[in-house]
Amino acid sequence: MSANILLNDTIVALATAQGLSAIAVIRLSGEDAIAITQKVFKGKNLLEQPSHTVHFGLLHDGAKTIDEVLVTIFKAPNSFTKENSTEISCHGSPVIVKEIIKVLLKNGARLAEPGEFTKRAFLHGRFDLAQAEAVADLINAETDNARQAALNQMRGGFSKEISILREELIHFASLIELELDFGEEDVEFAKRDDLKKLIKRIQAYLLPLIQSFDEGNVIKNGVPTVIAGKPNAGKSTLLNTLLNEEKAIVSDIPGTTRDVIEDEMVLGGINFRFIDTAGLRETQDVIEAIGVERTRDRMKKASLIIYLFDLTQTTLAEIINEEEHLASLGIPYIKVGNKVDKADASLVEELKKHDFIFISASHKTNIVELKDKILASFQVKTVKAGDVLVTNLRHYQNLLQTNDALDRVLESMYNGVTGDFLAMDIRQSLHxxxxxxGTITTDDLLDNIFSKFCIGK
Structure with missing residues (x-):
C-alpha cells in the first residue's frame, strides 16, 4: 500500500489475539470510524458523545443482535492514529468476532493491512519511524530487558538527539550549497572549523550507538544456541533437562534425531533458543544425512554452540580433532563432557586442562553450572529506563553508513576538496x-517495515 493513498478509508481489524478468550477487541480507525460503528450500535448516539468515553450497548446486523459490547470512542486528533477511532470490546468467541467484522465491512469499513494502524500513526506525525518500529518490538518482547529497550526507543530513544544533530548538519549543508552559487567569488559561508567540530560531535554520539548493537541484538533477538555432537552423545537428553520437559525423543539407537528441534528459555534476562540437532557422522541413510547437513548449517549460523562429547565413547585424540573443527567455525562454543558418572577418571582429569564442563544430562549433574557457563558467554546489563541501545539492524546499518559518510566529509576537508564534493558527502550522511x-522514506521501505506487524497494530 502506498504511503499516500487510502488514508481516507476507515479500516478495521481484530486487535487482540486470535482464538477463544473472555473478551476480544475490534479496532476501527478513519474519518468515518465513529459513524460506521454507530450504524450497527444500539445505545447512546456515539456521534454525540465526547472523546475517550466508553458506552454499553448492543451490536446488530439489521434485526439480528450479534453481541452485547462496550464501545470506546477516540476523536481525532486525540487517538493512537490521530484519526477518529473506536474500539469494540465484545465476547471472545471467534464466531462473534467474525460476525462483527463482517457487518462493519458491510457498512463501509475495509480490512486493515498488517501494521496499518501504526503506519497511519507515523504518517500523521504521531511519532517517527524508529519509534513506530519500537511498537512492534514492544509487542514481541519476550524478556524484561527486551521490553524496556523497546519502551525506551518508543519514548524517543536516540531519535530526538539524531533529529537535532541532523538539523545542525542541514544548516551547514545549506551554507555550502550557497557557496556553490558564488563559486567564482571565493567566499566561505560555512566555517570549516565549525563544521569539523559538529561532525566530530555527531560521531561521538553515533559511535556508542553503533557499539551497543551487539548487546542490543542479543536482548531483542535472543541467542540461537546449537546443541551438537556425535550420535548418542546425549544431546536430546540435555535439551530435555535444560527445558525440564520431554521435548525431544531419547533413544539408545544412533540417528534417532533426524531434524532440528527447538525451544526457548530465559537465563539472566536473555532469551536462549536451544536447538537440538542430528548427530554428526557419516551415514548412508538418506534422511539422516539430510539431518546431519542441517546440523552443520545450523552450527554455522549459531551464536553459541554447546558441543557434547560422550566421555564413555571418546578418546582424547578424537576430542582434540573435533575441537580443531569447532575452532575453525569462528563461533563461541562450550565443550561439555557428558556421562561423567560413567567416564574413565584419567580422561576426566586430563580434560580438566582443556576448559571442559562435566555433566550427566540424564542425572542432571552440574546442569546449574552449565547454565552459568552459557550465561557467562553473553553478559548483558539490565536495561533501565532511559538507556539507549540499538536493537534494530536497519538502524545499525544506517548509523554505520552515516559514520562512513561523515568520515569522507572530514577527509575531504583535510584534503581541500571542492565544495561540490563536500556537499555530496554531507547530503549522503543526511540521507x-x-x-x-523516517524524515526520508520510500513506499518500499515503509511497506517492508509495516508488513512485519500484526494485522491489528
Whole structure:
C-alpha cells in the first residue's frame, strides 16, 4: 500500500489475539470510524458523545443482535492514529468476532493491512519511524530487558538527539550549497572549523550507538544456541533437562534425531533458543544425512554452540580433532563432557586442562553450572529506563553508513576538496540519518517495515 493513498478509508481489524478468550477487541480507525460503528450500535448516539468515553450497548446486523459490547470512542486528533477511532470490546468467541467484522465491512469499513494502524500513526506525525518500529518490538518482547529497550526507543530513544544533530548538519549543508552559487567569488559561508567540530560531535554520539548493537541484538533477538555432537552423545537428553520437559525423543539407537528441534528459555534476562540437532557422522541413510547437513548449517549460523562429547565413547585424540573443527567455525562454543558418572577418571582429569564442563544430562549433574557457563558467554546489563541501545539492524546499518559518510566529509576537508564534493558527502550522511527517523522514506521501505506487524497494530 502506498504511503499516500487510502488514508481516507476507515479500516478495521481484530486487535487482540486470535482464538477463544473472555473478551476480544475490534479496532476501527478513519474519518468515518465513529459513524460506521454507530450504524450497527444500539445505545447512546456515539456521534454525540465526547472523546475517550466508553458506552454499553448492543451490536446488530439489521434485526439480528450479534453481541452485547462496550464501545470506546477516540476523536481525532486525540487517538493512537490521530484519526477518529473506536474500539469494540465484545465476547471472545471467534464466531462473534467474525460476525462483527463482517457487518462493519458491510457498512463501509475495509480490512486493515498488517501494521496499518501504526503506519497511519507515523504518517500523521504521531511519532517517527524508529519509534513506530519500537511498537512492534514492544509487542514481541519476550524478556524484561527486551521490553524496556523497546519502551525506551518508543519514548524517543536516540531519535530526538539524531533529529537535532541532523538539523545542525542541514544548516551547514545549506551554507555550502550557497557557496556553490558564488563559486567564482571565493567566499566561505560555512566555517570549516565549525563544521569539523559538529561532525566530530555527531560521531561521538553515533559511535556508542553503533557499539551497543551487539548487546542490543542479543536482548531483542535472543541467542540461537546449537546443541551438537556425535550420535548418542546425549544431546536430546540435555535439551530435555535444560527445558525440564520431554521435548525431544531419547533413544539408545544412533540417528534417532533426524531434524532440528527447538525451544526457548530465559537465563539472566536473555532469551536462549536451544536447538537440538542430528548427530554428526557419516551415514548412508538418506534422511539422516539430510539431518546431519542441517546440523552443520545450523552450527554455522549459531551464536553459541554447546558441543557434547560422550566421555564413555571418546578418546582424547578424537576430542582434540573435533575441537580443531569447532575452532575453525569462528563461533563461541562450550565443550561439555557428558556421562561423567560413567567416564574413565584419567580422561576426566586430563580434560580438566582443556576448559571442559562435566555433566550427566540424564542425572542432571552440574546442569546449574552449565547454565552459568552459557550465561557467562553473553553478559548483558539490565536495561533501565532511559538507556539507549540499538536493537534494530536497519538502524545499525544506517548509523554505520552515516559514520562512513561523515568520515569522507572530514577527509575531504583535510584534503581541500571542492565544495561540490563536500556537499555530496554531507547530503549522503543526511540521507542515512533521515532514513532512521523516517524524515526520508520510500513506499518500499515503509511497506517492508509495516508488513512485519500484526494485522491489528
Amino acid at each position: 542515512y540519518l533521515g532514513e532512521i527517523t
